Amino acid sequence: MNQPALRISKLTVKSTLEPGAPAIVSEIGFDLRKGEILALVGESGCGKTKTAEAIMGLLPASHWQVTAGAIELNGTDCSDLPPASLRKLRGNEISMIFQEPLTALDPVFSCGHQVSSVLRRHLGSARNEARDRTIKMLQQVGFADPERIFRSYPHQLSGGMRQRVMIAMAMSCRPAVLIADEPTTALDVTTQAQVLDQLTKLGREYGTAILLITHDLGVVAQYADRVMVMLDGVIVETAEVENLFKQPQHPCTRQLLSYTTGAVA
């Protein structure tokens, strides 16, 4: 427990299109410890997704101004790395799963091709080796017929299946950090549990720290170790999950809790 998997300090995101508008994310900082599941909760529009995209370096400079004191991945600051070095980390040391499984995968490439191209890109695997490993990954995320899934195109799979393909892709290089941005919001309830079980099981197995972005406190109660509450681009409360539910400090947290008392019970 010496150094965290991911350390963020003073991360700020502003729109360059509306210079006068308040920052979408302002001066937030947190540590994601090795192997833990840290939940980031808050109402929609509070800046959770922008936080994730800023950490991943996905916000185009023409539209967004991102400043950070530090974005440390395993003790190395990546906030000043050149683009080529950043690319080597993305999908390799740090991965991301998106909210919309229906549109997150490229429709014109087979699922297997998409997963194995990440392996080939980062691990330099040969075609056959990447293929075998991809099929193993697909098996790991619970597909009984990984060969068929490998050949399938995204539109031939259900939302839950696509999200599992995403998980296979995200975990294929055994990243230190995984950011899961509302991974189950678009799925129905039974699929939600299945997908989150797979995700957290693999995370534990590989020692991957997970930043789980959600607005569902039921999910937080069930899967997370710690939780951060975000309001208007600021983190207002950080706590162990048990403590948060027992003694919410911030009024905003209490309000969030009141929406989901059913799920908590």
Place this chain on the structure above:
Amino acid sequence: MPWFLRKLSHGGLLILGVTFISFSLMVWFGPDQTYTLIGKNATTEQIAEVREQLGYNQSFVVRYGHYLADLFTFNLGASNSSGESVNRILQKTIPVTLALMLPGFILGNLLGIALALLATGKKDQWTDRLITGFSVTGMSISFLVVIIFLQVLLCTPYGLNLFPVRGWQVSGLASYLYYVTVPTLSLIFITVGYNTRFFRAVFVEEAGKDHIRTARAYGASTMTILWRHVLKNSLVPIITRFMYTIPLVVISGSLLIESYFGIPGIGKATFDAVTSGDQPVLKAVVGLTAVAFIVIQLFTDFIYKLVDPRIA
């Protein structure tokens, strides 16, 4: 209805429409050839005889029926002006036009795609602005101005004087390049502005999709994203534009280029036929263009299935 039958009936209706409109315009309201054939001082009997030969004394419906029947039996007849068989004219002129137009057409598209990819990769940066400005400028220059300008620049003593002012005496690769260069450059110049703009809009749209963000989140470089993800996802609109503009560029584009440079292709033959009222030639050209359109549509639908797995 199965897909193929639906396409076919759709195509049939389209051919009916095209032939009906072109028949009305070019034959029914088109130029009267009586006097061209027999001169001004003919007797009433002579006039009546020629009009009967030409079918002018029959009703609209009968003449349209004959027109369709001739078209579908490929009984294209002979040119009124030269007496040459229409099949022979087509055989002579179409290869010339393809040799003349295809290089410029293909290069204009490839150049447009390359510039549009570059602009998309550098969106909102100066490279993008330069390319966008360049394509708007290109779109603002008339076809005729480009031809005249390139002709003066490359074919006259006032410029470089490297290529022929007009004509088409092709007998090998060297002479082909000698005659095709200036028309090709003109065609590229005319089309590249519109192509770049169209493809840029398509690519920018694709580049905004969620799966592009995924690719970037998994370490794909801008080159990989553009060449693999954006380009492959844009193949359907690219192919559509490419296929559907072939008949238009080959006929409409060649009409001007061939008239200007005096090249004996299908465009010039068609234009001469319009102005002289050479009905057999017109029938053949318009009918065949319509058929080409239908074939291209069927073929394009087939290619869609190859490039996009979502189209079943």
Place this chain on the structure above:
Amino acid sequence: MATEILARRKMRISRSGLTGLVIVIFFFLLAVAVWAGWAGQNWSAADGERWASPGSTWWFGTNQLGQDIFERAVYSVRTAFEIGIVVSLLSTALGAALGAVAGWRSNTLADGTVLWLAGVLDSIPFYLFVAAVAFALQGLPWAMHVAMIATFWTATARLARAEVMKIKSREFVLSARAIGLPSWLILMRHVLPNTLHILLIQASISFVAAIKTEVILSFLGLGVQDGVSWGLMLAESTQEVLAGHFNNFLAASIMLFLLLLGFNLLSDALQDSFDPKQAAL
């Protein structure tokens, strides 16, 4: 309520769009001056020497008949605007009307007929069609205009159809239907005003297309019958340039380029302000 979509759009016009607007207004004023008889009136008199150089008498020189190129180039602004305005207004109106009917009654016989007609017209090579119309209506000074209107409407109709299909499922249209307003009234009051931005862009695109087409048709001898236009000047210049006289060519092509550039910049800015694309790599 009907114009709520339009009102919510912030009109942000770029610098290049403003440049375009200034150019277009400048040419429009020039056209007005010609209409009013203040400029360009001496375009047909062949009272100079042949191919005179530019100078204080002949600002842009003279052509091979000794006509004043400056006067002709200025008078051509009026010709260009006449063709552009007539063709863009009528073809856009025709396209909007047919497209609106097709979109409002989508998947009916009316819709099918409009789509079929558009498909047919798009399948006939354009210049061939225009040449044929010009020939069929020979003698009529409007033959060229009719031909362009008859073909330019199809693109507008397809766009208007798609937009009307989108709008007709919107809340304000549904509620207008629920309170029993007749279809034509809903179409006129609530649907068409919300397609105005598309029509505006299409009109500016048609304007450019009309002027460019006139040039080609005039060269082919199917264009402007009486009067003068940049197309006719360019057609004259095809012979002159081979003899080394470029004034006619330069005057016509530069004026033509400026006006087209102005319109293209303007219509680009209109499209951007209505449909800003956010994506960037």
